[in-house]
Amino acid sequence: MSREIIKKEINNQLNxxxxxxxxxxxxxxxELHVLLIDRENELKNVVSAHALPGNLVYDHENLNMAAERVLKELTGLTSIYLEQFGAFGDPDRIKKKEDQPWLKSVRTNPNARVVTIGYYSLIRMSDYELNPSSFAKFAKWIPLKEILNLPFDHFKILNSSIEYLRSNTKIRPIGYNLLPEKFTLNEMQKLYEAIFNKKIDNRNFRRKIINLDVLDKLAEKQEGVAHKPATFYKFNVVKYESYIEKGFFKFEF
Amino acid sequence: MSREIIKKEINNQLNxxxxxxxxxxxxxxxELHVLLIDRENELKNVVSAHALPGNLVYDHENLNMAAERVLKELTGLTSIYLEQFGAFGDPDRIKKKEDQPWLKSVRTNPNARVVTIGYYSLIRMSDYELNPSSFAKFAKWIPLKEILNLPFDHFKILNSSIEYLRSNTKIRPIGYNLLPEKFTLNEMQKLYEAIFNKKIDNRNFRRKIINLDVLDKLAEKQEGVAHKPATFYKFNVVKYESYIEKGFFKFEF
DNA sequence: TTACTTAATGTCATTTTAACGTTTATGAAT
DNA sequence: ATTCATAAACGTTAAAATGACATTAAGTAA
Known part of the structure; x- marks a missing residue:
């Protein structure tokens, strides 16, 4: 009976x-931005104040669930597809002198070795509203190119996620699960240009993505834009999954 | 003083x-094989007795170091390049009834939630000798195609690693860091065929891999083979790294 | 109505890809 | 020494994909 009470308490504790x-x-x-939070009790150094939203995991949570919860708690973002990109487990990652104040103020066991699982997502900024809470004082979109330094090993984690995003984007078209359900090809092209930091010819891009035959062209077009309205497209789920499965049998590198 | 003693003990404990x-x-x-271990105190069911080599991590270890140590302790394999492919953290992954006996006999805290980081490698089997030890009673190469079931979520972990290997192989030529330093193109081709489970035309393969211009053709050839001896190749480090860097600027999917 | 802005589009030369069979060079057996 | 078996190495052709390039179409604002 008292054993059972102890067990329940453990499950409600952050690991x-x-x-x-x-x-x-x-x-x-x-261009690409990254969502960073300003945390309470930070030093005055504005640059290093920004951090990736992150926190400990409950023992009853699977990792994906934990990432969704943490993201919601710190930034207010919900209903976002999150994809794991790696684990970071250097014991020294929490030993930087400048990171100690925050650790000591927020963590119950600031000296514990911490393994962090990284999750990433890609969203259209205008579709979401930020609501920072918990130990996040602010939540901001920072242009990727302006990020030069982050606390802990967050800069390393950020670079790993960029690399993962790029690798994925070379294997399959970007957007499935990540972009909004409907999008314009121009939006998609600009996203590619931002990810690879390279200009792509519009005619070539359209030919290639359309020839993949994984998109459905919608009847809907943009409205209220001071230029020719672009047509919306969406992924055809059946065709996309067929493309992914077939991809394994195609010899390429 | 007594604090310091306690600290050292913690660092020598498995987390x-x-x-x-x-x-x-x-x-x-x-064909591809996978290295599995038979663990002590297993049930008689031979199929489910096999497991991936794995164990807990010390708090002073980074993850890569831990993987190398665990691999060495359980199988005797050393000097192998290991690459991380993902983290697995479903709280229920250790709750299968059939896995409890082993957990209870080997783990000091068999009910703790466990997050596992997966590492993979690819080696030429004939280059290594297996020496199982610790709780590994046997270490064996099992053909990948024969593996239908594994304890815990090891089958899921295995499938994730295959998928990771395939994805990587679509972005860059296989072998760098993984294959032995020198290898024949025929070996490489067969490896591709095994990974993608698809026949590849030899002429097409050779043209493509050679045109990448990341390999150096050696003067050395196979010896003691009852057929025309194949020429050895090795990766040219400078060219390979240049190819990888350039790859980011190439628009393709 | 005009100006501005961006969406959508096709052609051509070059490169890459998919499909296909024969010659060459070893070790083993006779 | 010769034969056999085995796999290594190799080129051609038609089709598909790629890279480079500029003009017309459709909205809003003035």
Whole structure:
């Protein structure tokens, strides 16, 4: 009976050894941004104040669930598809002097070794509203190119997520699960250009993505834009999954 | 003083919440094998007795180091390049009834939630000798196609590693870091065929891999083979790294 | 109505890909 | 020494894909 009470309490505690960090890429049609939080009790150094949203995991949570919860708790973002990109477990990652104040103020066991599982997503910034809470004082979109330094090993985690995003984007078209359900090809092209930091010819891009035959062209077009309205497309689920499955049999590198 | 003693003891303890599992692919020129261990105190069911080599992590270890240690302790394999492919953290993954006996006999805290980081490698089987020890009674190469079931979520982990290997192989030529330093193109081709489970035309393969211009053709040839001896190749490090860097700027999917 | 802005589109030369069979060079057996 | 078996190495052709390039179409704002 008293054993059972102890067990329930354990399940409601954050595990001091396991955390998740979320890299949320935001796109505004021009460049990639990353969602960072300002945490309470930070030093005055504005640059290093920004951190990836992250926190410890409950023992009853699977990792994906934990990432969604943490993201919601710190930034207010919900209903976002999160994909795991790696684990970070250097014991020294929490030993930087400048990171100690925050650790000591927020963690019950600030000296515990922490393994962090990284999750990432990609969203259209204008579709979401940020609501920072818990130990997140602010939540902001920072242009990726302006991020030069982050606390702990967050800069390393960020770079790993970029690399993962790029690798994935080379294997399959970007957007499935990540972009909004309907999108314009121009939006998609600009996203590719932002990810690879390279200009792509529009005619070539359209030919290639359309020839993949994984998109459905909608009847709907943009409205209220001071230029020719673009047509919306969406992924055809059956065709996309067939393309992915077939992909394994195609010899290429 | 007594604090310091306590600290050192903690660092020498296995962390009950964090483990690593190793998926070692072995290649014999025909098909992929996976290195599995038979563990002590197993049930008689031979199929489910096999498991991936894995164990808990020390708090002073980074994850890669831990994977190398665990692999060495359980199988005797050393000097193997290990690459991380994912984290597995479903709280229910250790709750299968048939897995309890082993957990209880080997783990000091068999009910702790465990997050496992998966590492994989690919080796030429004939280059290594297995030496099982610790709780590994046997270590064996099992053909990948014969593996239908594994304890815990090891089958899921195995499938994830295969998928990761395939994805990587679509982005860059296989072998760098993984294959032995020198290898024949025929060996490489057969490896591709094994990974993708698809026949590849030799002429097409050779043209493509050679045109990548990341390999150096050696003067050395096979010896003691009852057929025309194949020429050895090796990766040219400078060219390979240049190819990888350039790859990011190439628009393709 | 005009100006501005961006969406959508096709052609051509070059490169890459998919499909296909024969010659060459070893070790083993006779 | 010769034969056999085995796999290594190799080129051609038609089709598909790629890279480079500019003009017309459709909305809003002035």
């Amino acid at each position: 001091p050894n396991i955390s998740v960090d979320c890299v949320i890429f935001g796109f505004d049609g021009k | 009950p919440n964090i483990s690593v599992d190793c998926v070692i692919f072995g290649f014999d020129g025909k």
